[in-house]
Every structure is written in C-alpha cells, then in structure tokens.
Amino acid sequence: MGREAYPKQSLGSLYRRIKESRVLLVGAGGIGCELLKNLVLTGFGEIHLVDLDTIDLSNLNRQFLFRHEHIKKPKALVAKGVAGKFNPNVKLEAYHANIKDPMFNIDWFQGFSLVFNALDNLEARRHVNKMCLAADVPLIESGTTGFNGQVQVIKKGRTECYDCNPKETPKTFPVCTIRSTPSQPIHCIVWAKSYLFTEIFGTSEDDAPEFDHSEDSENSEEIEKLRQEAQALKRIRQSIGSPDFARKIFEKIFGEDILRLRSMEDMWKSRRAPEPLDFDKISQQALVIDTSVTQKDQTAWSLPENFVVFSDRYDFLERLRLGELINCSLRRLSARLQDAQAKAANGDVSPVLTFDKDDDDTLEFVAASANLRSIVFGIETKSKFDIKRELPRKELVDGMY
Amino acid sequence: MDDSLEDSPSPPQEPSSKEKKYDRQLRMWGSTGQVALESARVLLIQAGPNAVGIETLKNLVLPGIERYTIVDPSVVTEEDTGVNFFVDGESIGQLKAKVCCQMLQELNPDVDGEYLTEPIESLLRNPSFLLGYSLILVAAPIFSPTLKTIAAYAWEHELPLFYIHSLGFYSYFTVSLPPCFPVIETHPDQSVAAELRLTNPWPELAALAKEVTAGLEEMNDHDHGHVPYVLLLLHYLELWKQDNEGRVPATYREKLEFRKLVEAGARTENAEGGEENYEEAAAAVLKSLNPATLTWSIREIFQATECVELTTDSPIFWFVAAAVKDFERKHHVLPLHGSVPDMKAKTADYIRLQKVYKAKARQDAAEVLANMRVIKGELGCTSEEIYERVVDDFCREAAFVRFFRGQRLPVACGGEDGEFELAGEAVEHEPTSGEGQALEDPESLMPLYITLLAYDVFINSRSRNAPPHSPDSGPTTLLNHAPGHASSTVHTDEQELSRIAHSILFRCTRSGGGDLHNISALTGGMVAQEAIKVITRQYVPADNTVVFDGIRSKVWVFRRTADMFSRP
Numbered sequence: 001m002g003r004e005a006y007p008k009q010s011l012g013s014l015y016r017r018i019k020e021s022r023v024l025l026v027g028a029g030g031i032g033c034e035l036l037k038n039l040v041l042t043g044f045g046e047i048h049l050v051d052l053d054t055i056d057l058s059n060l061n062r063q064f065l066f067r068h069e070h071i072k073k074p075k076a077l078v079a080k081g082v083a084g085k086f087n088p089n090v091k092l093e094a095y096h097a098n099i100k101d102p103m104f105n106i107d108w109f110q111g112f113s114l115v116f117n118a119l120d121n122l123e124a125r126r127h128v129n130k131m132c133l134a135a136d137v138p139l140i141e142s143g144t145t146g147f148n149g150q151v152q153v154i155k156k157g158r159t160e161c162y163d164c165n166p167k168e169t170p171k172t173f174p175v176c177t178i179r180s181t182p183s184q185p186i187h188c189i190v191w192a193k194s195y196l197f198t199e200i201f202g203t204s205e206d207d208a209p210e211f212d213h214s215e216d217s218e219n220s221e222e223i224e225k226l227r228q229e230a231q232a233l234k235r236i237r238q239s240i241g242s243p244d245f246a247r248k249i250f251e252k253i254f255g256e257d258i259l260r261l262r263s264m265e266d267m268w269k270s271r272r273a274p275e276p277l278d279f280d281k282i283s284q285q286a287l288v289i290d291t292s293v294t295q296k297d298q299t300a301w302s303l304p305e306n307f308v309v310f311s312d313r314y315d316f317l318e319r320l321r322l323g324e325l326i327n328c329s330l331r332r333l334s335a336r337l338q339d340a341q342a343k344a345a346n347g348d349v350s351p352v353l354t355f356d357k358d359d360d361d362t363l364e365f366v367a368a369s370a371n372l373r374s375i376v377f378g379i380e381t382k383s384k385f386d387i388k389r390e391l392p393r394k395e396l397v398d399g400m401y
Numbered sequence: 402m403d404d405s406l407e408d409s410p411s412p413p414q415e416p417s418s419k420e421k422k423y424d425r426q427l428r429m430w431g432s433t434g435q436v437a438l439e440s441a442r443v444l445l446i447q448a449g450p451n452a453v454g455i456e457t458l459k460n461l462v463l464p465g466i467e468r469y470t471i472v473d474p475s476v477v478t479e480e481d482t483g484v485n486f487f488v489d490g491e492s493i494g495q496l497k498a499k500v501c502c503q504m505l506q507e508l509n510p511d512v513d514g515e516y517l518t519e520p521i522e523s524l525l526r527n528p529s530f531l532l533g534y535s536l537i538l539v540a541a542p543i544f545s546p547t548l549k550t551i552a553a554y555a556w557e558h559e560l561p562l563f564y565i566h567s568l569g570f571y572s573y574f575t576v577s578l579p580p581c582f583p584v585i586e587t588h589p590d591q592s593v594a595a596e597l598r599l600t601n602p603w604p605e606l607a608a609l610a611k612e613v614t615a616g617l618e619e620m621n622d623h624d625h626g627h628v629p630y631v632l633l634l635l636h637y638l639e640l641w642k643q644d645n646e647g648r649v650p651a652t653y654r655e656k657l658e659f660r661k662l663v664e665a666g667a668r669t670e671n672a673e674g675g676e677e678n679y680e681e682a683a684a685a686v687l688k689s690l691n692p693a694t695l696t697w698s699i700r701e702i703f704q705a706t707e708c709v710e711l712t713t714d715s716p717i718f719w720f721v722a723a724a725v726k727d728f729e730r731k732h733h734v735l736p737l738h739g740s741v742p743d744m745k746a747k748t749a750d751y752i753r754l755q756k757v758y759k760a761k762a763r764q765d766a767a768e769v770l771a772n773m774r775v776i777k778g779e780l781g782c783t784s785e786e787i788y789e790r791v792v793d794d795f796c797r798e799a800a801f802v803r804f805f806r807g808q809r810l811p812v813a814c815g816g817e818d819g820e821f822e823l824a825g826e827a828v829e830h831e832p833t834s835g836e837g838q839a840l841e842d843p844e845s846l847m848p849l850y851i852t853l854l855a856y857d858v859f860i861n862s863r864s865r866n867a868p869p870h871s872p873d874s875g876p877t878t879l880l881n882h883a884p885g886h887a888s889s890t891v892h893t894d895e896q897e898l899s900r901i902a903h904s905i906l907f908r909c910t911r912s913g914g915g916d917l918h919n920i921s922a923l924t925g926g927m928v929a930q931e932a933i934k935v936i937t938r939q940y941v942p943a944d945n946t947v948v949f950d951g952i953r954s955k956v957w958v959f960r961r962t963a964d965m966f967s968r969p
Contacts, residue, residue, distance in 0.1 A: 002479035006915035010569050010908070034922065037486050041918035058424045061463050064508050086486045146429055147930070147940070354748070358623075 003087070007042055015043070019089075022046040022111060026099050026128055027118035028075040029053070031142050033063045035118055036083045039090075046091040048112070051076040052098045052270070098270035100127050109135035117141045122167055123183060129154065129162035172212040176219050179226045180261055181271060185374055185382050189390055192370035193355055196253065197362065199233045200240075200330075201337050201353040222264075229257055240334050246311040249330065250279050253369075258376055274376045282307045291328075294364055297384035301368070303375055310368035329365035336361065357391045366391070419511075426464050434937035439511075441466040441936045442533060446521050446551070447473050447540040451916045452484040453567040454540030455501050456925025461932060462505050468513035469505065470534070473498035474520045484918045522547055528554045536932055541566035545812055545861045552577060552810035561935045562810055565928055566853060567916040568909050570951035572924040573853055575961060576931060576943060578807025581707060583718045585794050586939040589801040595738040596800065599634050599689055600649045605757050610635035613750055622671050629746040629754055630682035634689065637663050637682075650690060660686040678745040693734040696800045703729070705804065713780050717788050721795045722802075724772035728765070736765035736796035766796040805944055811961060813854040813861075846948040846957035848901040853948075855902065856909055908952075920951045927956075 008015045023044050025036055028051040039047055053075045055066045065082040066075070080094035097103070099119075109115065109131045117139060119125050125141065132139040132154065139154040141162055154161050177183070178191050190210045216223050236248050254277040262273050286304040293305045301309065311328050333353060340351040355362045364384065371381040382390070420427065427435055443466055447454040458469055477492045477500060487504040488497065498516035506514045517524065524530060525547065531537065531554055539551060539562065548564065555562040559579035566573055602610065614628060614636035628636075638649055641659055650659040660683050667679035695703070702708055703726045707719045729735055739762025741755050770792045795802060927947060934942045948957045 003483035005480050006483055006569075006917055009915070010917055034926075038919040038922050041483065041486055043483075057418060057421045060509075061423050061426055061465070064459060064463055067507065068510070085489060087483075088490070 003089075004043060019043055019045045021113045022048075024048045024050070024109070024112045024115045025118060026050050026116065026124070027120065028063075028065075028079040029059070029118060029120055030062045031144060032075075032118035033065045033079060035116055035142075036065070036079055037086060039116075040083050040086045040092070043087060043089060045089075046093070048093040048095070049076050049080060050095045050097060050099050050104070051079070052096070099124055101270050104131070106131060106135045109137055112137055115139045119143075125162055132156075133161055172210050174212050174215040175226070176215065176222055178211065179229075180222060181267060182373065182377050182379060183271070185370070185379055185387075186390055188370040188373040188377070188379060189366065189382075189387055191373060192366040193391060195230070196233075196369055197353075197355050197366055199230055200237055200249065201333055201362075202355070203352050225260070229260070241338050245334065246328065246330050247279055250277070250311050254372055254376055255279070272378045275378075277303075277372065277376060279311075283311075294360075294384070300381040300383045300386075301371060303372075306368045306371040306375070306381070309364050310372060329361055329368060332361045333365055357388050363388055363391075423465060430933070430937045430939050434933075434939050435465070437937045438933065439465055439467055441535045443469045443536050443538065443932070444531070444534040445469065445471050445473075445538045445540065446543065447471070448475055448521075449542055450475075450478055450480040450484060451540060451542075451567060451921065452486075452918055453565050453572065453916060453921040453924050453928070454538060455485055455487060455505070456922050457538055457540075457563075457565065457928045457932070458501075458505060458925075459508060460926055460929030462509050462512045462514070464933065465509060465511050466936070468515070471498040471502050471514070471516040472519070472521050472524065473501075473516070474518050480915060484916055484921060486918070521551075525550055531555065531560060532558060534560065536560070536936060537562045538928070538932070539564050541568075541857065542860050545857075548810070549812045552812055556580075556807075556809040561807075561932075563928055563932065564810055565924065566857065567921040567924045568853065568856065569915070569917060570908060570920060571849060571853060571905070571949065572916075572920055572951070573850060573946065573948040574924065574928050574931075575810060575946045576807075576935070577810035578805055578935065578942065578945065580807055581705075581804060582807050582935075582942075583702075583716075583802065583804040584938050584941065585718075585791070585798050585802050587798065587801045587803050588940050595740050595742070596693065596735070597631060597689055597741075598693070598734065598737065599631065599638065600692060601734070602635055603761055605761065607635065609753060609757050610639075613753075617666075622668060624747075625668060626671070626673075626676045626678055627745060627747045627750070628678055629750055630678050630685060630744050631741065631754060632750075633663065633666070633678060633682040634685065637666065638690075650686075651692070653687075656686055656690060659690070681744055695729070695735070698801065698803045699725075699735065699799060702802060702804055711776065711780060713782050717791055718795075718804075720773050720776060721769070721788070721792055723776055724769045724792070725795060725799055727772045727776070728769050735799040736769055737762045738797055738800070739763075762797070766793050769796055803941060805942065808945070813857045844955070846950055846955060849905055849950055850946070850948045850957075852902040852905040852909070856906065917951070920949070923951075924949060 004015070007018070011018065021044050023039065023046070025032060025039065025047060028036065028049055032049075032051065036047065036049060051074070054072050055063070055070045055075055055078060057068075057071055059066055059075075060068065063075075065079045070078045074096035076094040076096045080092045084090070084092045100123075115128065115132050115137055117125055117128050119128070125143075129139060129141070133156050136156045139162075141152045141154055143150055152162070153159060173187060173190060178187055179195065182188050182191065194210050233249075233252060236245075236252055239245055239248060258274045258276040261267065262276070267273075282304060286307045289304050289308045291308060293301060294309055296305075309329055311330055337351070337353050340353075344351050353362065355366065357363050367382075367384045367387040370387060373379075374381045423435060430438075441461075443458065443461055445454045445458050454471075458471070462469065473496075475497050477488045477495050477497045479490075479493055481488050481497065482490060482493065485497075485501070487501045492500045496516070496518050498518055502514045502516040506512065522544070528550065531551070537551065537555055537560055539548060541564070552562060552564075554560075555577060556579075561579065562577040564575050564577075598606070610632040613632045617625065617628065617636065620628075637659070641650060641662060642648065650656045663679065663686065664683050667676045669675055702722050705719075705722075707715065708722045708726060711719060711723055725736065737758065739759050741751075741758050744751070746754070770789060773792065927949070931943050931947075934940045943958050944960055946959055946961045948959075949955070950957075
C-alpha cells in the first residue's frame, strides 16, 4: 500500500475515483500553492493548473512552492515543476495563460470532473463560474482576505452560483488597473477623479485613497513609465488657459498615452487593446451637439456629447469671437484655477481645486473624462447621475497632517 | 498611530526587500508583530508518520520565525511519502527530522533550523533544554507520561505549549497558555465604534462644536449640509440639556425624542430633499449617546489580582493597567481612543475635529503615564524605565485589552487496568450551554473530542507508537475503553454517546492511525495561526481547544478546564 495507505484506508473504494479524476485548478497563488500540494498528495490523477502571473518577491512568504531564484518566472510552470515531485503518480499540466483566453472553451471545461477556483479577482471568478455552469462541471470557489477565508461549492441546479448574490465591489484598486488596464466603469471613474483631475487642477498625489499599492513592486517597470507619464501631463498643466490647452490634454491622455499602452503587446493578449481617440474627428462630430447636454444627466452621453462636456468644440475660437458662452468643464475649471491663482498673494501656497461631487464643474469633468476613457477601452459608459453615485463622498484625510 | 501623532509625516522610503517579502503579513500584525516573530524559537516534538507538525512548522517558517528545532527519532517510511510533501521515495530510510529540517530551511533562508534524533524521553532527562524555546509544539502520538512531563515543565516556566493530534478525517489541538497572558492589540471588529464622549465633551471639543455650529439656522445650504454630525449632536445635546435640567437623553424614549429634535433641524427644501450630515447624526443617536460603561474585558483586568496587588516585580502590563484604572476612577471614562469616523464634512472642519480628538488622546495617555510614575514611586520601584509605547498602546486599545488565564495541558491517561480515565480532564462551555446540552446537540463536536481523547488513551495503553492496524478489531477493543464514565459525569445518554463514539472510532481506526495530508495541512494552518497570535501577542487566541471534523467541515472551539471528568 505504501504511499497511498492512509487515504486508501480512510476512503475505501472511493479512493479509486480520486485517482481517476481529472481536475482543474485556476490560480497558483496563496490558496493555489497550498491546494495544489494537497491535491497532489491526496493523489488526484490528473491536475491542470492555469495562472497568468509571474512570481514576485512579495509572494514568497506564503506561496511556498516558489523560491527566490524563481522570481519573474511563470507561477503555473514553476508550481508544476516543484509540486510534481511530491507524487510521481500524478499527471500535472500547466498553462501560463489567462483563464479567460478563448482556448479554454466550454468543451475544454467539460473535460474535468471538478474545478477549483483559487483566484484573486472578481472578474475571473465570475468567468469561471459562468463556464462551469455552461459546462455543468462542479466548481469549488475559494477566497481569503487577511485572517478570513471562505469556500463555496457550486453545482448547477443544486446550489446557488457565484453570481447569485451581488458582490461588494472593492473600494481600492491596484495602480496598474487604474492607469493601464481598466476593465470596469469604476476604474475609469477613479482614474478621472484621482489621477487626471488632481494632476491638472489639484495637488498631484500618489496616495489617493483608492490606490492600492500592494502590487506596485510586482510591476515596477510599468509603475516607472506611469510616473513619467504623469510628469509629462504636469508639464502640459503649465499652459493652462492657452487656446490649445484642451487639445494638448486630450491628445496626451486619449492619444499618446493610449498608443504607448497599446504598444505593450503582452498586456493585450487576453484583453481588448485600447483604441486612441482622434481630437479632430470627434470635434467635427461634436459640432452639432448643444452644450445644454450637461443637463441630460440620467442617460449615458454619446462620444461627441462626452467630448463637448470635457473639451472645447472645434469652433471654439470662432464662437468665442461671436461672444457665445463656452461651456466645457475643462475650460470652466481652468478659469477657476487661474482666477484663484491671480487672487493669491505672493508667497502663498499655490491654490488648487479640490474635487467635490456636489460641485457640478468638477463632477462633469470627471464624468466626461471617465466616459471617454471607457470608450477607449471598450467599457460601458455611465450617466452623470450614476457616476455621481459611484464616487466616494469625501477624501479620507486621517493621518495626513 | 505613532506616525500619525507626529506633526509632519516622514518622507516615504523605498521599502526594503525584507519589507517587500513580508509585505502582506506586515499588514496583519505590523512591524512589532514581525519583530516578535523574528525572535521566536519553536520546538517541534513528533514521532511516527504524520504531517501535522511539519505542516505547522512550514506555516511558521514562511513568515519568518527566528529558528526551529525538530525532535524526531524516526526514519522516513513509504507511508510518510503519502502524507508529508517534504519526503519522497529517495528519502525512505533516512532520518525524517534531517530531511524535513533541510527542506524547511529552503522555504525561508532567513530562518535557522536544526534537528535532534535523540528520543524526547532522553532529552527530557535535562528538561531545562526546553527553556531555549519560546513555544513548544507536540504532535501526537506521544507517550502520556512524557507529555505530562513536558506539560508540567512548560506550565512552570510559562512556555506556551500546543498539543496536536490529526487522525484520519479528524483533528484537534489544545493550547496551554501561561497562567497570565495579556493581549493589548486584540484587533477588535472595525464595526465597533470608538467612544466619542459626546455626553461629556471636554472643553476643547465643546468649544469647537459651539464655534462650528454658531449661526446654524442662518447658514447657507452648503455650509449647513456640511457641519460634521459629531458637532451637530453636541449642538443639539446642548439644546436638549437646556430643556431638561442639564441632563442628556438617557432612556430609549428620550433618545427617540432627541432623535426627532435632530431630524427636525435638517433642511429638506434643497435639491437632495434632505441632508446627509443630519442623517448621519440621527443614525448615531442610539449608539453614540450611551453613558461610558466599562467593557467586561477591562473590568476583568481591573479586578485581576495582578492589578490589585502590584509588586515591584509585576510585569509592565499590570503597572499600566493600574494606572489606567486610576485614570478611570478619577474621570469615569477610559482614556480616549482618539480616532474619528468618516463623515460628511468640509475637509478643514474634519481635520480640526480629528486634531481635537488626537490631542485629547495624547493628553489622556500623558496622564496615565503620570499615574504610572506615582504608582511606581509608591512601591519604591527604582527602575526609571518608562514604557511610553506600552502606555500609548494600552490607552488606545483600553476598551479591548484582554488577558487570558492559561492552564496546564491536561493529559489523558489510561488507568492501571487499561480502563478509560481522564485524570484532571474537564470541559467548560460557553456559559449558555451546559455540558449535557453540548453532548445532546447533534451539531456538537463534543462526542468527537471525547472519542479522540479515548483514542489517545488507547494508544498509550498499548505499546507506544503502535496504532491498531486492523480496522476490524480496532473499534471493539477501543470501545472497551469507551468513555462511559465521561458520559455519566456530563449527564448524557451513555448509549447514545457510545453509538456516536463507535462510528467515530471506526473511522479513526480505519485510517490506521495515520493522518490524511489535507486534514493535517488544514490543521497545521490553524495551529500556526494560533501560534502566531501567541508569539506576536496580537488578536484573540483560541482558548484553548479546537476540534475539527473534516467529514462535516466543522470547527469547534471551547475551553477545557480542570476536573470535569473526575469521578465524584
């Protein structure tokens, strides 16, 4: 009996079903490493492992299959190599890939007797939940946060599924999610409020309460590029009030920066690549939009509508000459900031604008720029009203003085 | 807190590689917890093919204890390769302690490890070697007299001791904490609101409320809708007191009336049809206006003998406790926590409010520190050591500081005639459920626990480390030792207990006395978690026994105390 003595004795004839099973484990992180070890030692016949990530120093205190020399290597492949040695009778298959990749289709899921979720994000959990329901394969869903953990068994027609209950959306986001790879409207809203608004009108802060820096060290190169990007934006800020200020800002954040992101092909292997926006083309479309569009706050604005709320129209100079009211939020805020700066006495701290969701100028700026970014990334846009509801009420300032 | 008390934040520094490696756990127990962990020396005593001890150690080596020692005289068998992931086919026949020690070392180069292959019995001829450790783990099976020796020594020298048994689908462990084990940082639930002292504001807070709410009626809508709710409540409390002979609302009915008064102040003819700050104020009425009462935990500390009868050698904790007690006696409140919840407010007002609270918290802590100097002086303490940090921590957490009365690890032993006997065994439940109820409750894991104890006794009544390998003869033999007399002392149906015990024993013996890797891994995780709480002196430790049923996926935590199973 040897190696299999104890499980065989405890499980009796059921043990054969474990040996003959083919299971899928999604995620090789904190839970994944431990679970993989337990599956291998228990003797599950064939285990497939999928993980998109590479190993980082901050993983080593709990993801015990990884050592210092494995840093930057794919988690799935290293985990397979290390855990494979625990039991020669187990067949291991590893994929360094995103579980949302189309190659992991319903047929593929149907090939497993059981699926384990050991993921760290809502989106992938929802995806696997959906796939398992479609393929009718039981799913064991798990998660931890701090000292808490949970396990849920999901079986089509027998139990509730992962999405049967609404999930609380997280309040903080990794910097890279906000700045490079947004996938939900809230990511774009936080970007508009905590990055774009503060860089142009406020005191730029790396430590907005919505930013979760825990993954920074894992993405240090991208973080450095993002820092440079922010500085370039700050330089444009110097030309505030100039006639082409809006164009400069627009072309920077919805053009140049997007092209840079697009060039990082690895990022878009399993995501839709962002599409830059063309200032001239959209401002032509925007000619027919009336600036009263800001009153339409219950429905999501179209691309040209968002543009009008955000930026000057193409015929801005001509209209200005005709004495028309210029109503874009960028210009309103620029005027307010310049006004405040003019009033400030020499030697005073340079005045800044602070975001307040009850302040229509700041709200419209954030709503329009968030929506424009959503369009760039192919994310659903939201109405001004909905965006106001999603925004946090007030900056937390505990410990800031 | 220490950082935020500084007037200017220190410039952010690039985290060290150690901080990066331990980043996730530092969020749980902070740098003080990590320092404690990094000076912890853990001893694991084990024998026979089981993985629970090594799994526990793995979870302590990863977060970075200082060092570990494995005492295990056994060699690797083929059965080991099925439960212990550190050993493979090639290590069969080698010393298990040696193989495991090397593999554990690989998990974290910051940790030192060593192994001893001498049997524990011979090591215990000089038990003082145990003094070199800050925590002892014993994984069953172990000879009862040996366990008794370790338990007595650990108790006498205030060494935390864990006894762990993983058997088939079941496991349990018992923690023997030192006789007095205080925990300052218990990390209470975030939803527990910090005391705001609204019913008895200090002058600075009252003045701030008066200033910010001045001309409340005449304010424009924006200002009116941004008065912080804490200050609104203080304002309306003043109005209430004018009409109520200076008293604050005390009864439920009065509070409801007071809430109406607050709600009536809100403006509703604005765009939102109401005011968020007023809604917050109304919502806080019932929970924030209670008179300051002492939490049961701090009351227990104030009444403890150690607090009442201080000596020059008393641990610092009790000096601080006594100083806080003096503070409470004088002011009828505990030192202020100092934090303010998030609320609708203008940023400038909110910061002022925070400052007033922080300043008061600092002032309270300073007074406690002064009390402590007086107490030390009265006792004639010559030491000039003043533990400001402990005082600050204690004051901040005062309502939630706990202390635990550990007890000597009870050891189940077989009687002379092989009869089941649980000398000095006892079980204490939550005050609401009697022992009998716990046994009759089908959800209870009490029968499982008693059966596992019986199993321990049985193993010991046979030759050491030789579990009953025959699944057929096991239960019958074991049931001769069935805990019949345990059931009679806990007033339950003996036959029912026997029936449950029979089925549990059947599964235990069917596993051949061995553990299942996944159950041991899970148990090792729980034990390590409790060990980390004990080492860091943070969070509330399991006090003192945890039973796990892997078939029903149920965990049961209860306090096992002396003398419950003893014969009348």
